[in-house]
Amino acid sequence: MIISSATDFREAARRKLPPFLFHYLDGGAGAEQTLRANVDDLQNVKLRQRVLRGSESLDLSTHWFGRDYALPIALAPVGLAGMYARRGEVQAVQACGKANIPFIQSTVSVCSLAEVAARAGKPIWFQLYVLKDRGFMRDVMRRASELGATTLFFTVDMPVPGNRYRDLHSGMSGPAGPRRRMLQAMMHPRWAWDVGLFGRPHDLGNISAYRGHATGLEDYIGWLGSNFDPGISWADLQWIRDEWKGELILKGILDVEDARDALDFGADGIVVSNHGGRQLDGAPSSASVLPAIAEAVKGRMRIFADGGVRTGTDVFRMLALGADGVLLGRAFIYALATHGQAGVERLLAIMEKDLRTNMVLTGVKSVAEIGPHLLADRA
Numbered sequence: 001m002i003i004s005s006a007t008d009f010r011e012a013a014r015r016k017l018p019p020f021l022f023h024y025l026d027g028g029a030g031a032e033q034t035l036r037a038n039v040d041d042l043q044n045v046k047l048r049q050r051v052l053r054g055s056e057s058l059d060l061s062t063h064w065f066g067r068d069y070a071l072p073i074a075l076a077p078v079g080l081a082g083m084y085a086r087r088g089e090v091q092a093v094q095a096c097g098k099a100n101i102p103f104i105q106s107t108v109s110v111c112s113l114a115e116v117a118a119r120a121g122k123p124i125w126f127q128l129y130v131l132k133d134r135g136f137m138r139d140v141m142r143r144a145s146e147l148g149a150t151t152l153f154f155t156v157d158m159p160v161p162g163n164r165y166r167d168l169h170s171g172m173s174g175p176a177g178p179r180r181r182m183l184q185a186m187m188h189p190r191w192a193w194d195v196g197l198f199g200r201p202h203d204l205g206n207i208s209a210y211r212g213h214a215t216g217l218e219d220y221i222g223w224l225g226s227n228f229d230p231g232i233s234w235a236d237l238q239w240i241r242d243e244w245k246g247e248l249i250l251k252g253i254l255d256v257e258d259a260r261d262a263l264d265f266g267a268d269g270i271v272v273s274n275h276g277g278r279q280l281d282g283a284p285s286s287a288s289v290l291p292a293i294a295e296a297v298k299g300r301m302r303i304f305a306d307g308g309v310r311t312g313t314d315v316f317r318m319l320a321l322g323a324d325g326v327l328l329g330r331a332f333i334y335a336l337a338t339h340g341q342a343g344v345e346r347l348l349a350i351m352e353k354d355l356r357t358n359m360v361l362t363g364v365k366s367v368a369e370i371g372p373h374l375l376a377d378r379a
């Protein structure tokens with residue numbers, strides 16, 4: 001199979017993965033309207049084609065929080081990445097190291113923070129959920145900081161897990177889940193072999209770090225599910241600002257008023273995101289709200305955006321809509337699941353090429369020059 005885009009990686013992942021994992025990755029909340037809108041609205045963003053404004057050299061580099069990166073892209077925190085490929089988070093962070101872009105490690109990783117930090121080659125970015133157990137959160141933040149994490153992505157759009165119907169059908173959740181997952185795993189031996197389920201104990205490095213809460217994956221997912229905090233408010237967040245000495249980014253902002261509140265709160269940045277359409281079905285797409293949010297807070301805090309980014313052109317579009325940086329979610333996991341680290345490297349190379357091509361075709365020389373003046377319907 002010839003791989004030329006994230007869509008090809010997705011098709012390969014659909015063939016390789018047991019259905020419970022593919023649909024957990026691919027699906028969203030409710031009727032998946034927000035999930036579809038993320039992709040469709042972004043693809044509908046029209047760009048201005050400009051001619052005869054060429055340059056021999058292009059600058060794709062980006063400067064975030066005192067460090068230089070090669071592309072305006074980071075890998076989003078994706079839970080259970082280590083279930084898609086053997087030591088999945090490690091393979092992904094190594095691909096980031098080669099491409100010189102940031103990797104954001106999820107709270108719900110399979111590999112431990114220590115394992116990932118040791119292979120990162122540069123300070124890692126870490127994502128944390130709002131959990132009722134504040135002692136646990138404090139503990140994780142301390143550990144992340146000791147391991148050199150500089151930047152905390154605090155995910156605020158998951159006070160409760162979204163209702164994901166596909167997970168019930170596939171066996172990812174629901175009472176019959178464990179049996180169905182076991183059966184599916186047996187029918188997908190290539191995947192099971194690749195992630196290391198056969199022949200050797202599966203090392204749940206991160207999950208075993210939650211000792212006292214969970215003894216294995218099932219237990220851990222149950223503990224986490226019952227630990228989301230639906231009562232969280234801005235006032236509750238202050239202790240995190242006090243506790244975390246590095247940069248603090250609020251992930252899951254979709255409303256202009258919330259973006260202003262994040263600025264007043266003292267966040268160093270936000271991620272304009274609806275969690276990839278996995279939380280509030282009916283929420284607007286990231287692409288549709290990004291311009292108004294950028295108008296309200298751009299330049300005073302970093303604006304990252306995600307949701308529906310599948311190509312380098314989509315990265316360009318998010319930048320034109322007002323983002324300073326773009327996170328890849330599903331796209332990189334499709335690549336990781338099918339081709340491991342090499343797949344993620346290939347995906348990033350494809351996106352870089354797209355981005356370069358678009359810069360030439362729109363007449364810009366650097367990422368910093370990409371902005372709303374390149375949107376066809378705003379010109």
Ligand code: FNR
Binds near residue numbers: 024076251307
């Ligand atoms: C996620 N996302 C997510 N976000 C987060 O803050 N912590 C997490 O553990 C996870 N886990 C997770 C698992 C899976 C399978 C998916 C698909 C997504 C959300 C993720 O960081 C990002 O916001 C979206 O994936 C962006 O949308 P796209 O690029 O997938 O369309």
